[in-house]
Amino acid sequence: MSNIYQDGTYLDNNATWHIEDSPWKAKQILKIIEDIELSSICEVGCGAGEILAQLYQQMPQIIQFHGYEISQQAFELCLQRKNKRIHFHLKDFFEDESTFFDLVLAIDVFEHVEDYMGFLRKLKDKGKYKIFHIPLDISVQAVLRSSPILKARESVGHIHYFTKETALATLRDSGYEIMAYFYTHGALELPNQDLKTSLFNLPRKLMFLLNKDWAVRILGGFSLMVLAK
Numbered sequence: 001m002s003n004i005y006q007d008g009t010y011l012d013n014n015a016t017w018h019i020e021d022s023p024w025k026a027k028q029i030l031k032i033i034e035d036i037e038l039s040s041i042c043e044v045g046c047g048a049g050e051i052l053a054q055l056y057q058q059m060p061q062i063i064q065f066h067g068y069e070i071s072q073q074a075f076e077l078c079l080q081r082k083n084k085r086i087h088f089h090l091k092d093f094f095e096d097e098s099t100f101f102d103l104v105l106a107i108d109v110f111e112h113v114e115d116y117m118g119f120l121r122k123l124k125d126k127g128k129y130k131i132f133h134i135p136l137d138i139s140v141q142a143v144l145r146s147s148p149i150l151k152a153r154e155s156v157g158h159i160h161y162f163t164k165e166t167a168l169a170t171l172r173d174s175g176y177e178i179m180a181y182f183y184t185h186g187a188l189e190l191p192n193q194d195l196k197t198s199l200f201n202l203p204r205k206l207m208f209l210l211n212k213d214w215a216v217r218i219l220g221g222f223s224l225m226v227l228a229k
Contacts (some may be wrong), residue, residue, distance in 0.1 A: 187221025
């Protein structure tokens with residue numbers, strides 16, 4: 001599956017590389033790190049680099065930002081956002097053995113990685129804090145319909161699928177200490193949702209007000225933002 005990020009397939013399916021979602025994702029990151037002092041932030045699998053660009057605009061000037069990306073196509077988009085405090089690297093993050101950052105971001109990443117637990121174990125020693133954004137693809141309606149899970153596989157390359165409980169267990173089993181987490185409402189808040197997603201949004205909103213866990217487990221359309229050490 002990793003070839004799709006390098007041979008142009010992913011770009012064909014996702015022409016913007018999700019730039020339009022980046023302000024929303026940056027907002028969620030800022031929410032979970034509001035009380036943490038940082039001087040360096042790294043994003044693994046940074047895509048077009050727009051999340052880092054958004055954080056750069058909203059965080060203190062002492063912070064240095066680094067983005068790592070294996071796709072040549074995404075890296076070319078990153079270069080449009082490069083400046084004296086935002087640095088991009090076209091390479092495997094783990095090739096830089098001596099690097100260590102205050103905060104490492106893996107935003108919608110490890111569900112794409114074949115050996116995802118091996119990836120998480122290696123990532124653990126690369127930063128003091130880590131933030132993960134994890135799509136919760138498994139829900140009652142997704143399992144009954146099958147098409148949402150298959151769509152996530154075909155269009156954006158998800159090869160592992162999580163609930164809140166299995167996502168947190170995966171991080172703990174990989175050696176992480178969970179510091180904080182919350183649901184993010186991508187289906188409700190991100191722009192340009194398809195018709196089927198939009199049709200579920202009213203019941204999602206109502207059920208989420210009544211019971212957050214039930215809304216996520218039954219109707220889906222949510223992700224999990226996790227701060228860990």
